Amino acid sequence: MARKKSLTEGIDVAQQILAAAAPLFYERGYDAASIRELALEVGITSSTLYHHFANKQEILYAVIGTFMRDFNATVIPILRDGRRPPVDRLTDVVRLHLTMSDERRSFLLNANQFRASLNPTQLRHILDLSWEYHDAVKALLSEGNAAGVFSIDDADMTTMALLDMLNGVREWFNHAGYLSISDVAERYTQIVRRMVSAGRT
Amino acid sequence: MARKKSLTEGIDVAQQILAAAAPLFYERGYDAASIRELALEVGITSSTLYHHFANKQEILYAVIGTFMRDFNATVIPILRDGRRPPVDRLTDVVRLHLTMSDERRSFLLNANQFRASLNPTQLRHILDLSWEYHDAVKALLSEGNAAGVFSIDDADMTTMALLDMLNGVREWFNHAGYLSISDVAERYTQIVRRMVSAGRT
Numbered sequence: 001m002a003r004k005k006s007l008t009e010g011i012d013v014a015q016q017i018l019a020a021a022a023p024l025f026y027e028r029g030y031d032a033a034s035i036r037e038l039a040l041e042v043g044i045t046s047s048t049l050y051h052h053f054a055n056k057q058e059i060l061y062a063v064i065g066t067f068m069r070d071f072n073a074t075v076i077p078i079l080r081d082g083r084r085p086p087v088d089r090l091t092d093v094v095r096l097h098l099t100m101s102d103e104r105r106s107f108l109l110n111a112n113q114f115r116a117s118l119n120p121t122q123l124r125h126i127l128d129l130s131w132e133y134h135d136a137v138k139a140l141l142s143e144g145n146a147a148g149v150f151s152i153d154d155a156d157m158t159t160m161a162l163l164d165m166l167n168g169v170r171e172w173f174n175h176a177g178y179l180s181i182s183d184v185a186e187r188y189t190q191i192v193r194r195m196v197s198a199g200r201t
Numbered sequence: 202m203a204r205k206k207s208l209t210e211g212i213d214v215a216q217q218i219l220a221a222a223a224p225l226f227y228e229r230g231y232d233a234a235s236i237r238e239l240a241l242e243v244g245i246t247s248s249t250l251y252h253h254f255a256n257k258q259e260i261l262y263a264v265i266g267t268f269m270r271d272f273n274a275t276v277i278p279i280l281r282d283g284r285r286p287p288v289d290r291l292t293d294v295v296r297l298h299l300t301m302s303d304e305r306r307s308f309l310l311n312a313n314q315f316r317a318s319l320n321p322t323q324l325r326h327i328l329d330l331s332w333e334y335h336d337a338v339k340a341l342l343s344e345g346n347a348a349g350v351f352s353i354d355d356a357d358m359t360t361m362a363l364l365d366m367l368n369g370v371r372e373w374f375n376h377a378g379y380l381s382i383s384d385v386a387e388r389y390t391q392i393v394r395r396m397v398s399a400g401r402t
Contacts, residue, residue, distance in 0.1 A: 010249075151395075165362040167369070171365075195396050
């Protein structure tokens with residue numbers, strides 16, 4: 001029992017570290033943020049923190065990896081759900097991409113800077129997670145095209161164009177503006193339907 | 202005669218400074234690049250350089266502004282040329298956007314960092330130039346929609362989506378890859394035709 005409790009607590013502490021690290025990194029900047037500050041934020045000592053992560057870079061890698069694995073775990077099963085019409089799966093994922101990115105907006109706006117702080121092996125694993133998502137979108141576009149419900153010329157380029165336009169939203173979206181993020185998502189699902197020639201809802 | 206010659210030389214030197222500044226800023230980074238280095242590159246003294254630009258920030262502002270004014274001067278007359286079919290104007294601009302951005306790729310990849318180095322007044326002027334382009338694209342989409350040759354739901358959002366997908370290309374395009382930038386442009390014109398429901402070529 002004692003062992004089990006300690007393991008559970010260990011997981012909780014690691015999660016608390018990651019939860020505190022994300023806002024610390026984007027508010028203070030990754031380079032300026034210190035392990036000492038992060039430990040203080042979580043209410044543990046630096047040496048307890050080092051028990052969970054070898055260094056600051058490992059924490060950054062875990063934060064990015066956790067977000068991307070959660071994202072993929074949500075959207076990939078939807079993209080691959082062969083029981084549903086391709087257009088429904090695609091529009092659900094457009095909506096999820098925009099709303100989930102909006103929740104992590106401050107962090108994602110610094111994504112390029114964060115990626116540049118990873119080591120090559122970490123970066124490769126993170127890029128693999130991006131490609132997993134890209135490939136699942138592309139497979140759905142090809143599937144819809146083959147089934148005659150989409151009409152596209154190049155699944156690879158259409159996937160790049162689609163993901164770039166979705167990722168672009170966080171750069172200009174303004175929570176104080178006249179559209180909510182779900183208004184934008186609604187309009188973007190229509191644009192994407194046109195991109196794949198799936199007709200309007 | 203002497204006066205005229207000196208004026209012409211003045212313009213040439215200013216242009217040489219700007220031409221040398223762009224690669225220096227992206228290769229060394231804006232913060233690390235020095236006026237001394239830049240003057241050396243052009244083959245003039247620092248004091249001659251200061252005769253043309255008050256400081257490094259003014260040079261950066263001039264480099265960005267010159268690129269954007271050149272870009273707008275090329276694409277906006279095409280977008281507004283009412284004698285040509287909207288779809289031809291739109292696809293020409295998609296192609297130009299991609300090829301002109303590719304020529305300035307190294308500089309544009311650091312655009313966010315460069316913009317963050319401008320003062321608020323300079324930044325406002327640069328953003329005004331972006332909006333001028335945005336508004337001309339949006340006006341063309343609305344014009345095509347009203348004429349029944351395009352079919353879009355929201356000209357503003359479609360413009361944002363279109364520009365984000367075009368600007369995204371420079372982040373992943375690889376000159377060593379299997380597609381040239383004009384191959385990508387060819388595929389993107391088809392994607393854009395679908396986005397505005399203009400049919401294929």
